[in-house]
Amino acid sequence: MDFGQTPAQSDAVAHARAQALAFDAALRPAEQAFWQAAGANGWLGYCLPTTAGGAGFDALTTVLAVEALGRAGVSRSALFAMGAHLFGCAMVMANHASAVDQQHWLPRLARGNAVGALALTEPEGGSDLADLDCTITEDGEALILNGVKTLVSNAPLADLFIVSARQDGARSALNNAALCVPRDTPGVSVAPATGSLGLRDAPMGRVTFDAVRLPATAYLAGKGRALPVILSAMQWERSCILAGFLGAADRDLVAVTGHLAARRDSKGSVLGHQAVLHSLAEVRASLESARWTLYRSAWALDQGEDPIFHPAASKLVVSRAIVSAARTLQEVMAGAGWLDTLGIASGLADVMGTLSASGSTFVQLNAIGARLARK
Ligand SMILES: Cc1cc2nc3c(=O)[nH]c(=O)nc-3n(C[C@H](O)[C@H](O)[C@H](O)COP(=O)(O)OP(=O)(O)OC[C@H]3O[C@@H](n4cnc5c(N)ncnc54)[C@H](O)[C@@H]3O)c2cc1C
Structure with missing residues (x-):
């Protein structure tokens, strides 16, 4: 088993990070200009075929790149909107639309000239x-x-x-x-x-x-024939759409750790309190564990493994990990958290939606349970 990135994956991550750092954070997905800028960066076509104007990334490279976007500062709203577009619509078109519709729509969707x-x-x-x-x-x-x-x-x-x-x-x-x-x-x-x-x-x-x-x-x-279409939409969405949120959670953890390290009481930095440090350590370990479930699911998609279990497990584990992380970070930020310093409180509100989007937590558990019951 190899846990390292290929050179192409490392390049995709580095490129995504550089683009995200240079991206105009004032652009919002409610505006056409956002989609054209994201399309120009190639973000809307990561896993679309190169013949359709995409980058032709596999699912694993896609989640690595999207995670890098979140870690480097792209907003959760932007990550979610792009994920719904790419995984919920463009990939469905790439897998199931007629040749004529693919020719018409895919290059537009990849460039951000059309939104899905x-x-x-x-x-x-x-x-x-x-x-x-x-x-x-x-x-x-x-x-x-x-x-x-x-x-x-x-x-x-x-x-x-x-x-x-x-x-x-x-x-x-x-x-x-x-x-x-x-x-x-x-x-x-x-x-x-x-x-x-x-x-x-x-x-x-x-x-x-x-x-x-x-x-x-x-x-x-x-x-x-809705079933295979919805199955493939859910496979891509559940496996990939939260990658950027995991990167954003890493970014929040770093910011909160820095904030608390600088905050002092009579004993020194508040990070010196074991309760505070352990809270952050729990977040770090839980995000790391969710990350490997995310990668495993994306890899399973690339390998054609079980299209029900892996996406459901990934969506369940990652959504719970990022919600739990956001709640803990809000707790340790205390009053500064309440004032939404560093955007931790609004981040908590953002991640709550991931418990229902692409199917609720209980629907994921149903899917996993059905696989168990089959054996
Ligand atoms: C941020 C966000 C983005 C979204 N984007 C989209 C989108 O782009 N496209 C789209 O179509 N939808 C979208 N949704 C909707 C989302 O897919 C639904 O909220 C979700 O599928 C649940 O449906 P519901 O809200 O109607 O709840 P209901 O189906 O009414 O369920 C209510 C409750 O009952 C539980 N429940 C229902 N049936 C079962 C069951 N069989 N077993 C166990 N528990 C069950 C549910 O888990 C839930 O707790 C989005 C939602 C959010 C929050």
């Missing part, structure tokens, strides 16, 4: 992907899409949606299809979400499809 979104969650629930209210009916050669999706990351400025919907008939995961739906299709409308707990700079919205007429080529992987 994955629209699965419905107002009545996001956990049960078999019980969809969104419907597709066929009208001759055309498909007619009706329904509402909610909590869709990037929706307010997305140009392309990946959408799950039920075919005529039974409510069943085997009776759903996945579609690619351009935003400018008549009948698509978006209402921006307001009042989220965290990730305030990551745009989110509700999308309504009102008798949206699509060509049959909008089917991804074919009629009634």
Whole structure:
């Protein structure tokens, strides 16, 4: 077993770090300029094929590079928005769209000239992907899409949606299809979400499809074939989207350690209190352990290993580790934490969303448990 990085991986990490340090932190993912700058840096095409304008990285190199972006200071909102775009939409298009749609969309998505979104969650629930209210009916050669999706990351400025919907008939995961739906299709409308707990700079919205007429080529992987599409979307999202958050947690740990080392009481630096140092040591060990689960899952994706267990385990372990880290850092920062010094309090709000995004903690546990029960 080799835990080292290849020279190409080290280069990707160093390059990502240098780009992140030079990136204009004032750019927000709610603005088109953010996407063009991220696209120009190659961040939106890390794991897209080179033929589509991507870097052709494997999943492991992708998570290493994205982790480096987070560690070097890219905001969690930006990391999340880019992850939803790349792993939830662009990779789905690369794996399942028609050749014509790939040719049209992938270079635009890689360059940031188009923004992508994955629209699965419905107002009545996001956990049960078999019980969809969104419907597709066929009208001759055309498909007619009706329904509402909610909590869709990037929706307010997305140009392309990946959408799950039920075919005529039974409510069943085997009776759903996945579609690619351009935003400018008549009948698509978006209402921006307001009042989220965290990730305030990551745009989110509700999308309504009102008798949206699509060509049959909008089917991804074919009629009634939502399962493989959603499986691959979840495999990429759950395996990769939190890599940058892990890097951001490292960055926060370093900042908080520095802050506490400089803070003094009658006995010297407050870092000299074992309780404080042990709290930071717990965070360090827990992030390290989550990191290896993250890398293992990305490697498993590259090797074609179990597409259910590894992504679910990675998402579960990493989200819990970063939430626990953020809570501990907030605790040891005490009053300075409350005043959001170093952005630790807002970081805690940001990471809370990772417990539900790409499927809740309990849904990950269901996936892992189902694998256990099968053996
Ligand atoms: C920051 C963020 C970004 C998001 N981005 C997107 C996006 O881009 N696209 C998108 O489609 N969605 C997105 N979501 C929505 C997310 O996928 C859903 O919140 C999640 O799937 C849970 O669905 P729900 O909120 O409707 O909860 P519900 O499905 O209503 O569940 C409520 C509670 O019941 C539990 N529960 C439900 N069913 C089961 C079960 N079978 N076993 C055990 N427990 C169960 C859940 O764990 C949860 O605790 C995002 C959410 C967040 C917070």
